[in-house]
Amino acid sequence: MSLRLYDTATRETRDFVPLVEGRVGVYVCGLTVQSEPHVGHVRSAVNFDVLRRWLTARGYAVTFIRNVTDIDDKILAKAADQGRPWFELASAMQRELHRALAGINVLPPTYEPAATAHVPEILELIETLIGRGHAYPAADGSGDVYFDVNSFADYGALTRQRVADMEPAEDADPRGKRDPRDFALWKGHKPDREPATASWPSPYGRGRPGWHIECSAMAGKYLGTAFDIHGGGYDLRFPHHENEQAQSRAAGQDFASYWLHNAWITTAGEKMSKSLGNSLLVPEVLQRVRGVELRFYLVAAHYRSHVEFSFEALDEAAAGFRRIEGFLDRAGRPAADGAYVDGLAEALDDDLGTPAAVAALYDAVREGNRLLAAGDPTSLAAATDLAARVAASLDVLGLTPGDFPDAGAVDDRARAAVEALAGALLQERAQARADRDFARADAVRDRLKAAGIEVEDTPDGPKWSLV
Structure with missing residues (x-):
C-alpha cells in the first residue's frame, strides 16, 4: 500500500x-x-x-x-x-x-x-x-x-x-x-x-x-x-x-x-x-502524567480530528499506555525487531491513521497477554516476538518510554519504591495463603489491583505488573 x-x-x-x-x-x-x-x-x-x-x-x-x-x-x-x-x-x-x-x-x-x-x-x-x-x-x-x-x-x-x-x-x-x-x-x-x-x-x-x-x-x-x-x-x-x-x-x-x-x-x-484564558501549560500537565503518556494521548487521536481536552480522557489514555508497558514488562522487554504489529503500517499509510494504529497496538497486547497466560514454550516465544513488534511500533510513533527526559533517575526511584511496596504486600499475601487465610490473601490482591498493580500466579511464584 x-x-x-x-x-x-x-x-x-x-x-x-x-x-x-x-x-x-x-x-x-x-x-x-x-x-x-x-x-x-x-x-x-x-x-x-x-x-x-x-x-x-x-x-x-x-x-x-x-x-x-x-x-x-x-x-x-x-x-x-x-x-x-x-x-x-x-x-x-x-x-x-x-x-x-x-x-x-x-x-x-x-x-x-x-x-x-x-x-x-x-x-x-x-x-x-x-x-x-x-x-x-x-x-x-x-x-x-x-x-x-x-x-x-x-x-x-x-x-x-x-x-x-x-x-x-x-x-x-x-x-x-x-x-x-x-x-x-x-x-x-x-x-x-x-x-x-x-x-x-x-x-x-x-x-x-x-x-x-x-x-x-x-x-x-x-x-x-x-x-x-x-x-x-x-x-x-x-x-x-x-x-x-x-x-x-x-x-x-x-x-x-x-x-x-x-x-x-x-x-x-x-x-x-x-x-x-483556557490554556494548559505543558509543564503543568507533566506534573500529572509522564511525557510519554501525554504524547500517547495526543497520538491516539487522528491529526485532522478536533479533540475536546479533559483530564479524565488524559488519565484514561495514560492508563491505556501503562497496560502496554505492563505487557512489555511481563514479556521481558525484548528489543524492537523492525517489524510492526499487524495493521499498524496500513493505518499510518492511510493518512496517518493513528487511531487505527493504537487499536492495532491494543489488539497485539491482548493477544500477547493471552500467550503469556498460556505459559507453554511455544506461546511464550510467540509473546516475545509480539512484544518486539509492539516495541518497534511504539518507536515509530515516538512512544519508546526510555526516549523521554522523565524516563531516568526519577522513574528508577519510583520503580524501586513500587517494587519494595509490592514485594512487601506479596509476602503478606503469600503468608496468608500459607495460613489458608484466603480472605486476607484476596484482600491484599484487591489492594494491589486498586493501586494499579496486577498479580499473576505462575509456577515460578506470583508476578506483578502495572496496568
Whole structure:
C-alpha cells in the first residue's frame, strides 16, 4: 500500500509522490514565541513529528524545517507590558518551547529558522514581488509594503474563497492600502511605539517583516522554490497559509505540493488558546502524567480530528499506555525487531491513521497477554516476538518510554519504591495463603489491583505488573 495523505488544498486523499525520489522536504509553521507553550501548541508538533518519523521509516531522507516567529506585534506588546526587551522575551519563550517539546519526545527539526535571522531573504522576496507588479510601498510615507491581492488571479485558491467575499481582518490597518484586504509584507518602524531594536534598514525605511512573508522566504531558502509538504494548524489556513501561497507563487515559485493541517484541541468547545484564558501549560500537565503518556494521548487521536481536552480522557489514555508497558514488562522487554504489529503500517499509510494504529497496538497486547497466560514454550516465544513488534511500533510513533527526559533517575526511584511496596504486600499475601487465610490473601490482591498493580500466579511464584 502506498502512503496516502489528505491534501487540504485539493480536499482529496492522494497518493504521496515526492518531487525528488527518495527525498522529502517538509515545512511546518512553528510558534510565535510570545509565551509558554500549551497542550494545544504541542499537538501540532506531535502530529508532524509522527509524519516525519513515518516518512523516515518508509525510507525517505527527510529535511524537516520548523520556523519560529520571534518578532511580531504580540511579542512587542507583551515585552512592553513586562518591562523587558522583546528579544529577551522571545529567546526565553523559545527555550520554554524547546523544553516542552523535548518533554514529549518531539525530534528537533533539521533546522529551526527564525524570522529575525532572515531579513535579507525577506527583503529580496519583497523586491521580486514589487518588480512583478504584485506588491507596492504604501504612498502615505509609513514605510509599509503591501501585497496587492487583486493582482494575483489565484488569491483565495487554497481556501476556495473569492476576494470579493473576503473581509479585512478586524485589526487590519487600512492606511496606505489600495484594497483593505491587502496584507503587509513589511511594516514601517513606529518610533513612538516600538523600540529601535525592533527594526531593520530596508529600501522603504526602517521596519520589520510582516508575518506571512517570513515563512515564504525561509521555506524557499531551505527547501527550494518547490517542496513536498507544508503543514501547520487548521487555524493557519487563512489568512497565513493563503497569503504564503499567494506571495510565493506570485514570485514565480511552485511552493508546496501538499498541504496538511492538524485540527485543534478545544476546551468547552472552543479552540485552546491563551487569548481565551483556557490554556494548559505543558509543564503543568507533566506534573500529572509522564511525557510519554501525554504524547500517547495526543497520538491516539487522528491529526485532522478536533479533540475536546479533559483530564479524565488524559488519565484514561495514560492508563491505556501503562497496560502496554505492563505487557512489555511481563514479556521481558525484548528489543524492537523492525517489524510492526499487524495493521499498524496500513493505518499510518492511510493518512496517518493513528487511531487505527493504537487499536492495532491494543489488539497485539491482548493477544500477547493471552500467550503469556498460556505459559507453554511455544506461546511464550510467540509473546516475545509480539512484544518486539509492539516495541518497534511504539518507536515509530515516538512512544519508546526510555526516549523521554522523565524516563531516568526519577522513574528508577519510583520503580524501586513500587517494587519494595509490592514485594512487601506479596509476602503478606503469600503468608496468608500459607495460613489458608484466603480472605486476607484476596484482600491484599484487591489492594494491589486498586493501586494499579496486577498479580499473576505462575509456577515460578506470583508476578506483578502495572496496568
